[in-house]
Amino acid sequence: MLTVLFDGIATGALLFLSSVGLSVTLGVMNFVNLAHGVFAMTGGYVAVVLLNRWGVPFLATLPAAFAASAGLGVVVERLFYRKLYDAGALEQVLFTTGLVFAAMAAAAFLMGSQHQIIQLPAFLAGQFHLFKGFDLGVYRLFLIVFCGCVALALQLVLSRTRFGSRLRAAVDNATVANALGINVGRLFAVTFAVGCGLAGLGAALGVEILNLDPSFPLKFLVYFLIVVAAGGTGTISGPLLASLVLGICDVAGKYYVPDIGAFIIYGVMVAMLIWRPHGLFGRRAVR
Amino acid sequence: MIVEAKSAAPPTEDERRLRAPWRSVEIAFWVLAAAAYLLLPHQLPLLAQAAIGGLFALSVDLLLGIAGVMSLGHAAFFGIGGYVAGLLAQSGWGEPLSGLVAAGLVAGGCGFLSSFLVLRGSDLTRLMVTLGISLLVMEAANRMTWLTGGSDGLQGIDVWPIFGVWEFDLYGRTAYVYALGVLFACFLLVRRVVHSPFGLTLRGIKGNPRRMSALGTPVGRRLVGVYTLAAALAGIAGALLTQTTQFVSLDVFGFDKSSEALLAVVLGGAGTLYGAIVGALMLMELETLLARITPEYWQFWIGIAFMAQALYARGGILGFTVRLWTRLRRGVAAPSRTAP
């Protein structure tokens, strides 16, 4: 029981990393980005290739995964997304859906369609034996601590730095922020890149837990959307809490009622969207 | 306020435009579709699939192009219709037309019930709710192995001859005539609806829901109506697929099904009805072609097609052609005036 809770928190932590960036594009920029999983998947595969084929140490693959996803994010945002900000939601849906399809086929072509397996370094493998019936996987503990630190860092950046205050202003009211001389476009671009990087980091850390394979972008689309829908926009704590609840529900669902597993998740999503279309904790997007 | 009706009667031009009479291009389209039976005898199985895809895209166009409701989960109704027809035929009632009716009724009923969940909130919420519902339905079908056969699909579907006379053959002749006939019948219905007072209201809602409610229209209720109708049509399309292929599997619920229908509609030109059918045909030809060239990775190029469409070809092929046509007829001069 405690183990399930623990595993759920670890999964939730990964979901948080992967989806927190989406709450900005979807919730704040009002851009229907269904391709967020593509950026995450990229980071995951970069980590796998570096680790398994080139023998780069695990911890060193993480920054690389971040950089690769963030880089891809910048390129795609500058080249394509920017042109679609003013287009209708329909064009955005079509474009990002196409990106998902193309990326899935490309991933299958380059990496094969099997689940990826990685060899964790010795110090992250194994288990802590805390007391009878309660074993903590070292890696999962590492994940929780790591994601906790990232969440804390994001919170600090958002609340203490100039960048953070500008972003909050832009989230509150993009028009006014623009009028105040804040370059909202660039601000969002940077945030978008960081969000993609975090997603890549999340997938790199979750190669085995989240089962990285070419269908990743589609499979986790719903999870990401749930986190955004439930967590709302403009805060760190909203998506964090939503991710943790989702992670625990997911693990517990698969563990206790494997027969209806995914059913619960989709049901929760629909219920949540109907109950609070604008997020559980978040404010309504202003634009 | 009383408007005096004694002023001169409006020119018959008004009446003609509002009545939207059949144009020769439209008649040519259907004649051509019928002629394909003789002209392309080896393509008939594929064309039957295109007609089914066209009907599904037509139902999406009614929703998206006419009423402005975006859905990422319309395949839910396609799939429900497919399974209703499949289950009926499997359990011993293989009469095709009543199977279609049953599928349409059940899918329409599901559409009616879910419309209350879907038709609230913004476009974004709608997209997510429709997607969520379709995944929910798919997962339910996947888990109810005893009913749906789970991931193996539904086996042993035996469809009787149409009107007890024409049997489904290997060359897809019956399938094509049947699918085209049903498509045409549904098209007549949709065309009728679009050019009715109700259809005009829907176009108004797409254009400006806020003004519609200021004009006394209960926007939500109208959308429930069109959502139900679109779901029923999608269900009929799904039933057609089951009956012509004698098989149905979980693929019918897929996200790619929903999104490809969206693409077909946009490709052909949203809100034009014919665009949906043409778009579905083009998409099917494209997929067949790609599948022949790169059997495993054709999805990559479809993805690219999605992206190119979104970036460069707003209004679709038909929209583009119509624009070109009117421009040519009007004379290239006449620049369009736009309000500030």
Added chain:
Amino acid sequence: MTPALEMRRLTKSFGGLVVTNNVSLSLAPGERHALIGPNGAGKTTLVNLLTGVLAPSSGEILLHGEHITEKRPYLRARLGLARTFQVNQLFPLLTPLEAVVMAILQRRGIATRWWSGLTRDRAVLDEAWALLERLGLGDCRHEPTRELPYGRQRLLEIALALALQPRVLLLDEPAAGVSETEGRDLFTTLAALPPEVTVLLIDHDMDLVFRFAERITVLVGGAVLVQGPPQQIAADPRVREVYLGAESHG
């Protein structure tokens, strides 16, 4: 006589900000009433409260003696309360003819027919045509709305409201953004409104307001400052101070 439109102690606040403050106003049937006030006085908020786009924090709204405070916007429209919008709310892809026919079908309660064509009732067509002719939109009735010049779009905005044959008509800055010539057309149209229709006109254009209205209400900071016939309003020193002075119209 029962007032055509009555507001009783209408108040609306967003958080701590009171935008409509205890407004009571009563319009007799057929009255030509104008609502003026500087920017931010809460004029459009008041229209939104009357039409049900916003719900008041407190107070009541009565239409011909019937409580409509809780009614949804579309039901108010059906009860004969029509409005125009300060910023055009039209149907870009429909032609004026289609839009007006749509409004008329809605008023006649036959907009849910899905089995018959649009031309089944000749009377609908006749009415639409007559209305468009009367507003000078006859010659452009087949052009998509988005291609019409702005002044024509302004007129269509009014035509749509008139198609509902309203008992009470709310005009939210009908002259906003129109040229001088177009403004004259507009005034002719307004002056020719049937006498039994009650009109609440909101505008900045003092000329228009003082020529059109029988009574004027001045709204400042969400509250009624003063109310009376045009001469009295024009002479009122408080009005001069808060409004005419500030706007330099006088």
